[in-house]
Amino acid sequence: MSALARYLHGAGYQIAGYDKNESDLTRSLQQAGMMVHYTDDPAQVPTNMQLVVYTPAVPGDLAIFQHCQASGVPMRKRSELLQSLTEGSYNICVAGTHGKTTTSTLIAHLLRHSGYGCQAFLGGISVNYATNTWSSERNVSVIEADEYDRSFLRLHPDLALITAMDADHLDIYGTLEAMEEAYIDFTRLISEQGTLIYQQDLKRATELKAPNRLSYSLNDPQADFHVQSLVRFEGGYRFDLHTPVGSISNCQLQVGGLHNVENAVGAAAVAHALGITPESIREGLATFQGVKRRFECLYSDAHHIWIDDYAHHPDELHALIQGVRDLYPDHRLSLVFQPHLYTRTRDLASAFGEVLSLADESVLLPIYPARELPIEGVASEMLRSAKHPDGFSVIQKDALVDWVAGHWHQSLATPQILVTAGAGDIDQLYPSICKRLLRA
Numbered sequence: 001m002s003a004l005a006r007y008l009h010g011a012g013y014q015i016a017g018y019d020k021n022e023s024d025l026t027r028s029l030q031q032a033g034m035m036v037h038y039t040d041d042p043a044q045v046p047t048n049m050q051l052v053v054y055t056p057a058v059p060g061d062l063a064i065f066q067h068c069q070a071s072g073v074p075m076r077k078r079s080e081l082l083q084s085l086t087e088g089s090y091n092i093c094v095a096g097t098h099g100k101t102t103t104s105t106l107i108a109h110l111l112r113h114s115g116y117g118c119q120a121f122l123g124g125i126s127v128n129y130a131t132n133t134w135s136s137e138r139n140v141s142v143i144e145a146d147e148y149d150r151s152f153l154r155l156h157p158d159l160a161l162i163t164a165m166d167a168d169h170l171d172i173y174g175t176l177e178a179m180e181e182a183y184i185d186f187t188r189l190i191s192e193q194g195t196l197i198y199q200q201d202l203k204r205a206t207e208l209k210a211p212n213r214l215s216y217s218l219n220d221p222q223a224d225f226h227v228q229s230l231v232r233f234e235g236g237y238r239f240d241l242h243t244p245v246g247s248i249s250n251c252q253l254q255v256g257g258l259h260n261v262e263n264a265v266g267a268a269a270v271a272h273a274l275g276i277t278p279e280s281i282r283e284g285l286a287t288f289q290g291v292k293r294r295f296e297c298l299y300s301d302a303h304h305i306w307i308d309d310y311a312h313h314p315d316e317l318h319a320l321i322q323g324v325r326d327l328y329p330d331h332r333l334s335l336v337f338q339p340h341l342y343t344r345t346r347d348l349a350s351a352f353g354e355v356l357s358l359a360d361e362s363v364l365l366p367i368y369p370a371r372e373l374p375i376e377g378v379a380s381e382m383l384r385s386a387k388h389p390d391g392f393s394v395i396q397k398d399a400l401v402d403w404v405a406g407h408w409h410q411s412l413a414t415p416q417i418l419v420t421a422g423a424g425d426i427d428q429l430y431p432s433i434c435k436r437l438l439r440a
Helices: 002-010 024-031 063-071 078-085 100-114 148-154 176-188 258-273 278-287 314-327 342-347 349-356 397-408 426-439
Strands: 016-018 035-037 052-054 075-077 090-095 119-126 131-134 140-144 159-162 195-199 212-216 226-233 236-243 246-253 296-300 304-309 332-337 361-364 392-394 416-421
Touching: 002 024, 002 078, 002 119, 002 131, 024 035, 052 063, 052 078, 075 078, 078 148, 090 100, 090 176, 100 119, 100 140, 100 258, 100 278, 148 176, 159 176, 159 258, 195 258, 212 258, 226 258, 236 258, 246 258, 246 278, 258 278, 258 314, 296 426, 304 314, 314 332, 314 349, 314 416, 332 397, 342 349, 397 416, 397 426, 416 426
Parallel strands: 016 035, 052 075, 090 140, 090 159, 119 140, 159 195, 195 212, 304 416, 332 361, 332 416, 361 392
Antiparallel strands: 119 131, 226 236, 236 246, 296 304
8 A cells, every 4th residue: 555655646646544553654654745644533534535545454434434435536446556557567466475575575676776677566665775666667567466355366467476375364265275266366367478487386386377487496406496505694695596597606695584585586587587687686686685574683783683574474484483593593582473363363373373382482462453353262372382381471562662671681691582573563662672672
């Protein structure tokens, strides 16, 4: 939503909007000259509206939403507007249960840094450019293709990339199989001469439809694109990238997590398919600074590291923890996780319990409801695993600052790593945490 707002504001439109909570993201929109308010009050809605754009995450009983419906002003879903804005461009659409934000941002960076050029509609803030959207004279769009509400089925991909097809959004799809069918339908939208680039291990990869197909993997030698000679160094990685026509040697990625190395392979595969030179791909990977809240290091010293991530699915948490363990094997890992959505917590409780047991200590906040009402019997406590009874606790959100401060200043016999994760509002606490740590 914020990317669309930025894009239209840059094109000269006046933008006003509502969000449930104030955040760095909404403040940045306000600083750019857009009007944002945080009260569900129809009186705040401008009277000269030409178009109302909304996300399906907005509840139908929101007073502002109902006011807009009654106003007679045209209303369009976020996905419908994105469809219209990209209808006439060459579209690179990145879909997947996880990894799509980092992968799409890295693709957009490779195209921009190399001089190829693109416009971008991303789901996270690029650290390189401090934005999630930009324009270009070249009529090429890099689009994060969201599977929620089947939004990605409105797009017109010329080159599509799929990172993962794991169970999620079962409140929308009902079953994993139905969700997988939506991904298959997504590939049917690829243009007549288009290309699909897919992660090698996708369970139903043979059913995906595309005129041209290329695979990628972290290290599976059967994939068209994969890593060779991986070396870890200074919080990042150095590797050779195998392509169908030879290797791109001495690539570097300064973003943590082996899952992000695999995301980089997928992004490089897209750049390679577009004819970007090996030298430009190498330079683009080395200069990529990451995405806000994706394996983002917020603090480090001789004894402490704090890494933050948007992970909110069991497989994302697993990749996050494994990535941290891979880079910092000697650190004690404490995970603070805010579950996102009652339905996701309920549907994936067993998988969450398994992955939370991988941390030395797991501290959970109450579930962030987003668009949902509470479900009886569904709470963070249900994620406790029998494997992890002594390293699991639930605390209230307003107790987190004190908990982190106490954790930070305990015995330093073992180096400590704090991982915060979640797609809710946990990040709103970070300024208070930082102030407390610096003051101490």
